Amino acid sequence: MSIYAVIRVLVLLLVLLPLLSAVVVPVFGRCARRVSLILALVHLGITAAVVVVAVVAIGERNAGKVANPTAPTELQFRPEFVPGDSAAHIGSDATDARTTWTLFSLSNKQTRPGTPGPNVQFYIGIDGLNVWLVALASLMLIPVILVSWESVKEKPGAFFGWLFLLQAGIIGAFLSFDVILFYIFFELTLIPAFFLIGKWGMGSGRRDAARKFFLYTLAGSLLTLVGVIGVVLTNPNADGTITFSIPQLMVNVQEGLQNAHQKALAGDGADLAAKHATQFWLFLALMAGFMVKVPIWPFHTWLPSAYGEAPTGVTVMLSALMAKLGAFGILRLVLPLVPDASILYGLPVIGGFAAFGIIYAALCAYASKDIKLVIAYSSVSHLGFLVLALFAFNKEGLSGAVLHMVNHGLSTGAMFASLAFLVDRYRTTEISKFGGLMGRFPGFALLFFVLCLASVGLPGLNNFVSEMLMMAGLFDARNAGASRLWPAVVAAVGIFLSAWYTFTLLQRVFFNASKEPEPVLPQAPVPGVNRREFCAIGSLATVCLLLGLFPQILLDTMKPDVRTLSIIGDSARARVGGVPYVYVDDEPKPTALPAPIPINKGGDEKGKDKGKAPPKKGGNKKEQKAEDE
Template structure:
């Protein structure tokens, strides 16, 4: 590398060091120099570890020419870079700090709309692959499809709303608050677009830090307990997933001769064991799924959620409900169902029963008994996300399509509910239902908006909550995976809709209607223009999606149909080829067209020769025929 090239590589680090040296006010020279040195080496380290664009040419498959391959890098990197840049802005410059954060949020959201410029045909879009840690087979591999598209846009849309709301109610540590929101947004987007399991795991864990801080620093009276409980639950699941991930990667190495954490490579592996036995296949399925069930959360792993929501600031609750919980449902569909299709299919009836009894019905009944409005909304999330998981367990195209739509709908409606609960909490500093009554008389606009969002949460036709739940129930009713339990599951889900109407409307009646008995409520101001501005985009989307659901469904339909068809083929193949002691490979012909684009190619000559020999022995044909591996390696 030439001297000029070396300077260019180190230029970001030099700039960071200079900025760090000149920004602090009234600091001693040694403090300035120390900060400059730390900043220089921090940025230099990030630059050294970050995948370089120059290596991209060595990888065959990237995005289509019309799709800018660096778009997802921008969506992930810009918020994280913005969080780092905020470290060098003095905390006293509050307007600059907030303005900078708004600017990063705005650019990220506008850039995410670029994803809508292409048709979401089956396969991957805006794909970018760069070798990162070659010796471990780790690559920077990001892409979107119709399944992750709307979740990425939901993240870029709701996070700035949450930050905007927080700036109105939180007056301390604003700089740190902005850093937390930016870091959280970048990590969540990274989790949605990562197709390398190592990269996914990094972002999955990175999310915990800013959310832990949001709850632990700006939360309520029991914030420390809630933050630790949230962290311990999610970290426990993550450790199990990491262990299963390492085993899966090792098995793939024994099978193919290459080290790879790539999702597309690992989906071709059938682990030893029968789907309904307790072999490696089942254990790894549960290790992954438990991590995701905790994040959803599913009963009985849900106990951290009500405490986290109750103690989190309004902005933290919005992000937690709107986006972070969806990472559990998305990850189950993307990873558990694709990596372990036979086990996912085998346990689907049981898990569907848990989703109904422990999620939809239990969540609704517990929500009905809550006196804290925020806690009620938290338990309603357990019920609503039970619908999403039911759609995934049923594994029909319509059910999964409804599940994806309901992820977005829940994020919008429940995010708006938490926002509106925060409005009344800022005025009364209580969320107890018994403290209110007749609020519609003094806060008519606020009451109107709350009723609209409540109707969306219930799923009234014309609002966004209706079509998703309808598709899930319809898909459940015809699901072959749920066998003869399908009708009972659909009936239980329908009962959950009725219970949702009961507990939500009962709360609305107690809070907003009837006599204005509490004198403390007589002088309350109606919703302010700032608060109206925050909730208005969510209200608009409630009706846009409710009246024109095809705007979203048309973008995800092709990917969901391809995924559903592929899941049925690969699960049946894995059941037929299941072996108690030997791992095998699913041939590429079982995957839909374009799915394996970007999968790493075997480098080991022996593995390649074995694959070629297997093809020759079976008469060739499309794709690689299954290989088996035992303790001795590839055979």
């Protein structure tokens, strides 16, 4: 039993354990909180093991040189540790780590399991794009449980059960490499969120908020389903069978587009034009669901009510993880599967909405009267920025966006989590009722300041790195319609505005004249930050700091997948512009050949390069030989 096989089982457990917990936890009734905390910690442990091994494994695999990085077969995601996989190994040349676990087949013949075919499969795996998001999803559950510790009085077992189901759906969607499976997990998150908001919500409008959230998201994602099916059916394999595997679909998309591009360059543009027309509709359908989920203005109207009415813990889940599902869907499905339409309409149309949303939501945040809503709108504003960076569709933008998904999840999630402090004590988060909390709760103020500073992008804290990268991505003059660099300008204004409303909020709540609303327990003195809250919020603040100081390890892991996507983006840009695509290798060339280190790697080297150094693991930038001649 190799370590690879062990990790495969653990990857499966990443999804199954929350599902199992969702069933088990409600049984425990009163002590459900402890049980769920233990289960969440176990899950975090599994995730840590998977992440450590995956980071090393992905790093090692990607140190290998790709002969022809623009060939369609190279332009695909490469999931590792696929449960049910029989053949693939780290670093082997197998293009597909196909799983043998078929959910159902559309094939007429009975095929041997493992052979390609029109099968919807349970195809999950780890790659550079999802590994950190999975880690985030696993990590965030712990503060969520901690901040819900006291506040959830009614049926805590059911509450935590639904939380685990929500987590399972989110992690499943991150891990999926089958389009239908992705959709299934994507939708699965609706049910627990509906019950969590509607049953344990805080305000009187919770039922309407829950229903609005559910229906809005469902309406969008049904159109996404139509788009997904359209993508699957318009990109069959070479032999005409359809496939649901995302990596295989990417290859098929690239093959079709590259052929059409060749024809177009030779003078026959009809094929490419037809493909672009199809992609336009598919792009619209796919984006419908993701625009609602992210959300992008004007599809954000469910968000303030859902975030406002949900119990604090659930708001943390929603803002830190659920919102990332939409952006992740763009990254996983839209960009690779309809690349040309993403270039043509991504930045000009969706980017226009997103840019407007950045400003609009920032102003809304400034005007909001409730701390929760301020953070909710700031989340809309930041996510608009994230979507802009995604559609910039270049290396900097994409790596910044993926990093920002993690960072934004951490900082916004932590900010919402810290609100539980106020909710537990005063049952309100209305700005006008608070003042001078700095003197009242210095510990809480300190934590909240750190998170606010992270959120506005102070250098040294996590959001700074990703926002810089995203900004660099937006300053890409190659993008159609971006000649005036307006997205970058809008994003920069957005960052400024975010500092404005965040510091205004801090001033009103933490400085000014001291006042506080009626506490929940009027007789007892209102306690400061207790150990439980300190663990929940402090740990997240620490992670924010760490990620701000050492972002490189995250960037290294996602680098190859980001490069794949950026090649897809560049070639799409060339097709749209009607020019031949020239691959520019902008990997830094090694100044001097690193001395070979005589470490026996246990025979998993391919050994075809003579003087090539075996890859070193670790967080440093890997230098690769750029050219082979």
